[in-house]
Every structure is written in structure tokens, then in C-alpha cells.
Amino acid sequence: MLWKTVAEAREGVRTAQRAGQRVGLVPTMGALHEGHASLMRAARRDCGFVVVTLFVNPAQFAPGEDFNRYPRTLERDLDLMAAEGVSAAFVPDAAEMYPRGAATTVHVSGLTDGLCGPLRPGHFDGVATIVAKLFNALPADAAYFGEKDYQQLQVVRRLVRDLNMPIDIIGCPTVREPDGLALSSRNAYLSPTDRAQAACLSAALFEAQRRISEGLRDPAAIISGIRKCILAAGPAVIQYVEIVDPQTLRPLNIIEGEGRIILAVLIGTCRLIDNVAATAPGA
Numbered sequence: 001m002l003w004k005t006v007a008e009a010r011e012g013v014r015t016a017q018r019a020g021q022r023v024g025l026v027p028t029m030g031a032l033h034e035g036h037a038s039l040m041r042a043a044r045r046d047c048g049f050v051v052v053t054l055f056v057n058p059a060q061f062a063p064g065e066d067f068n069r070y071p072r073t074l075e076r077d078l079d080l081m082a083a084e085g086v087s088a089a090f091v092p093d094a095a096e097m098y099p100r101g102a103a104t105t106v107h108v109s110g111l112t113d114g115l116c117g118p119l120r121p122g123h124f125d126g127v128a129t130i131v132a133k134l135f136n137a138l139p140a141d142a143a144y145f146g147e148k149d150y151q152q153l154q155v156v157r158r159l160v161r162d163l164n165m166p167i168d169i170i171g172c173p174t175v176r177e178p179d180g181l182a183l184s185s186r187n188a189y190l191s192p193t194d195r196a197q198a199a200c201l202s203a204a205l206f207e208a209q210r211r212i213s214e215g216l217r218d219p220a221a222i223i224s225g226i227r228k229c230i231l232a233a234g235p236a237v238i239q240y241v242e243i244v245d246p247q248t249l250r251p252l253n254i255i256e257g258e259g260r261i262i263l264a265v266l267i268g269t270c271r272l273i274d275n276v277a278a279t280a281p282g283a
């Protein structure tokens with residue numbers, strides 16, 4: 001099933017629910033890859049009816065970002081969804097999602113103050129707004145998001161909690177290439193040399209994870225190790241490397257319990273983000 005309007009999508013979701021099916025939603029911007037496929041599989045595991053939304057949301061691209069060149073591969077995306085046994089695709093156009101005169105924005109404060117927030121002005125407002133709109137348009141029972149976009153996942157969890165939205169948010173593990181690079185639609189921007197270099201991000205994160213599991217507790221020492229490891233692999237602009245509380249996303253002074261190591265790095269023209277859990281021994 002291919003739905004283009006909010007009215008069709010809402011009716012489709014309600015029909016499935018009236019038939020007793022749990023409905024799972026996988027929100028995407030298309031250019032689907034194995035990471036998205038893993039979200040679809042998780043949704044299928046839990047839900048009798050799975051809807052994938054495909055919408056390149058202009059509101060979440062900061063000025064000067066890659067909205068125009070963002071990969072658009074609709075035919076391939078529909079094939080991948082069919083292969084994964086998805087029940088329906090929601091593919092609205094911009095006028096359907098943002099009718100003339102739309103004047104409401106959702107802002108999640110605090111969680112968006114650091115990390116990618118200041119570097120991508122308006123990005124998380126755009127994400128929170130479209131996600132709230134999708135959840136209202138498609139009143140699903142659960143929605144699936146990748147941990148790769150860790151800050152986004154926490155923003156969505158908070159949005160749902162704060163606005164009493166009746167939907168379960170399921171975070172799913174990052175899917176990686178054999179050399180460790182986290183899958184992302186934007187990896188398509190990497191030249192072959194940059195692609196080879198990009199494996200340094202996950203290598204640095206896994207090494208940091210190992211040092212923490214062995215008892216290193218000083219975030220500054222670990223962050224400096226990560227930076228060295230990344231810069232040793234070739235030219236890169238490190239936007240940030242931080243070790244934060246997994247819920248509040250505030251930087252940790254010492255790693256005692258659960259933490260999250262999270263980074264954003266430019267390699268060539270491609271902006272890459274990645275993160276891993278950092279758990280102190282015995283936590």
C-alpha cells in the first residue's frame with residue numbers, strides 16, 4: 001500500500017488496529033539502507049502491521065546544509081520495503097506535511113542545547129515537529145528509531161513523554177559496515193579515500209569503550225585518546241567528542257555508571273556522527 005495523504009494514512013492505521021493488529025512505524029527520510037532494514041525487522045517482530053514513512057523533511061536541514069543533494073532513491077526504497085515485508089509506505093509531499101500557513105513548531109529544550117544542537121541551528125525543532133506530526137497523522141502503537149542518531153532518539157523520547165503521546169519508542173542498535181563504519185544515507189557522499197579513513201571513528205570509539213571497561217574513568221583522557229586516533233588517520237575536522245549521561249546528554253566529569261561517548265566529525269565534505277555506550281566496570 002502506498003499512502004500519500006494524511007487522511008489515507010490515518011484511516012489505514014486505524015483499519016489495521018480495528019482488525020486487532022499492533023501498528024509499528026519506521027520514520028525515515030528515504031535513501032534506505034541496511035540500518036533502516038533492521039528497524040523494519042524490529043517492527044515486524046513486534047507488530048502485525050508496519051508502516052515506513054519516507055519524507056525528506058526540509059524543516060530539519062539548517063541553512064546551507066545538504067537538503068538539495070540529499071539522496072532520493074524512491075524506487076529502490078519501495079523495493080527494499082517490499083523485500084522486508086512492510087505493510088504500507090507513507091510518502092507525502094511537502095504541501096501535505098506543511099500546508100500553507102503552518103505556524104507551529106515543537107521545541108525540546110535542554111537535550112538540544114549541546115552536541116549537534118548548536119552546530120545545526122533549527123535541526124532538532126525540525127525533527128521534533130515532523131515526528132510529532134507523523135505520530136498524529138499515523139496513530140501507531142510503536143515507533144522505531146536507530147541509536148546511531150542518539151541525540152535524536154533522546155529528543156523523541158522526551159517529546160513523547162512531555163506531550164503524553166500514546167506511542168512506545170523503541171531504540172535499535174546501530175548497524176555497521178564490516179570495518180565498523182556506522183551505516184548512514186550520507187555515507188554516499190564519501191570519496192573512496194574518505195570512506196577508507198572514516199573507519200577511524202568507530203575504531204576510536206571501540207578503543208575508548210575498551211579502556212573504560214578496564215577502569216579508566218577520566219573523560220578528558222579518553223576524549224584526548226579518541227581525538228588523537230581520529231587525527232592520526234588523516235585530515236578531519238572534529239566538531240565534538242563528548243562523554244555524556246545517556247539520558248540528560250550532559251557531559252560527565254567522571255565515568256562511574258552508564259555513559260555515552262558521542263562524536264561528530266567532518267571527513268571531506270561528509271559530516272559523520274557516531275556513538276557507543278561507555279559503561280564503567282561493575283555498573
Ligand code: PAF
Binds near residue numbers: 028029055130131152
Ligand atoms: O532520522 C531520520 O531519518 C529523520 O530525522 C526522521 C526521524 C525521519 C525525521 O525526519
